[in-house]
Amino acid sequence: MKIPKVILVGAGPGDIELITVKGMKAIQEADVILYDALVNSDLIKKAKATTKCIYVGKRFNKHKFSQEEINQMLVDYALKYGTVVRLKGGDPFVFGRGGEEAAFIENQGIETEFIPGVSSALAVPSSQGIPLSKRNISESFWVITGTTSNGEISKDIILGSKSNATLVILMGLRNFSLIMNEVKKYRHKHTPFAIIQNGTLPNENIIIDTVNNYKNVIDTIDYSAPGIIVIGDVIAEHPAFLDEDIQRVLDLAY
Numbered sequence: 001m002k003i004p005k006v007i008l009v010g011a012g013p014g015d016i017e018l019i020t021v022k023g024m025k026a027i028q029e030a031d032v033i034l035y036d037a038l039v040n041s042d043l044i045k046k047a048k049a050t051t052k053c054i055y056v057g058k059r060f061n062k063h064k065f066s067q068e069e070i071n072q073m074l075v076d077y078a079l080k081y082g083t084v085v086r087l088k089g090g091d092p093f094v095f096g097r098g099g100e101e102a103a104f105i106e107n108q109g110i111e112t113e114f115i116p117g118v119s120s121a122l123a124v125p126s127s128q129g130i131p132l133s134k135r136n137i138s139e140s141f142w143v144i145t146g147t148t149s150n151g152e153i154s155k156d157i158i159l160g161s162k163s164n165a166t167l168v169i170l171m172g173l174r175n176f177s178l179i180m181n182e183v184k185k186y187r188h189k190h191t192p193f194a195i196i197q198n199g200t201l202p203n204e205n206i207i208i209d210t211v212n213n214y215k216n217v218i219d220t221i222d223y224s225a226p227g228i229i230v231i232g233d234v235i236a237e238h239p240a241f242l243d244e245d246i247q248r249v250l251d252l253a254y
């Protein structure tokens with residue numbers, strides 16, 4: 001008789017080697033795995049042949065299952081099969097609805113365990129060599145959603161723009177123009193920003209420019225790929241920023 005249990009596991013930002021050792025062990029021992037859209041599918045291949053692996057992902061509001069159905073599946077599968085791994089992109093508690101799922105499962109009297117993951121908010125800029133904090137340049141960083149549950153941009157983007165913090169905006173590409181319009185009101189016009197897509201994966205892509213030029217990059221964004229927006233002077237650390245700036249100066253001169 002197996003004891004029902006649900007383990008919320010962070011799968012990391014994309015690269016399968018960026019899952020924790022503990023997370024990988026949970027995958028290898030699971031009876032059932034429910035996994036999301038941004039989880040690298042190669043991680044699922046590490047499960048036992050007998051493990052039931054179920055895709056429950058959603059992208060761009062296209063849901064295979066509602067959140068309520070997923071909550072119920074976690075409980076039902078744990079009662080029927082034993083250990084269920086709920087595998088989520090990045091860290092389950094960073095814009096991952098991990099808290100809601102945990103509350104539901106615990107309310108049903110089922111044991112839960114949490115295995116943190118490497119969040120894209122930290123790992124994606126880091127993989128590009130962009131420091132989120134830097135002595136004398138940025139004393140803090142804010143991780144903000146670019147799209148709230150009603151589709152609007154978060155008011156925290158305005159608050160963050162008024163500070164000197166590095167802004168790390170998830171789920172913001174579809175509201176990119178609205179976001180940059182707000183940022184422009186409060187930050188100096190040469191403030192650099194970066195859009196990093198498919199971070200830590202072989203097809204990772206970065207776009208770098210300054211706030212006053214944000215309209216130039218709108219057509220180069222791949223709206224089908226996950227991406228984060230990083231805004232702040234720390235981006236001047238990236239070699240592409242220098243290259244692009246030099247190019248702009250040359251363009252002006254000739």
Ligand SMILES: C[S@@+](CC[C@H](N)C(=O)[O-])C[C@H]1O[C@@H](n2cnc3c(N)ncnc32)[C@H](O)[C@@H]1O
Pocket residue numbers: 013014038088089090091092093094095096118119120121124169170171172196197198199200201226227228
């Ligand atoms: C629903 S949130 C989940 C975040 C996740 N829990 C985490 O900690 O990374 C999904 C958003 O994370 C960001 N994201 C996740 N993986 C990414 C990646 N490999 N490259 C760029 N952005 C990524 C994108 O902004 C995407 O829209």
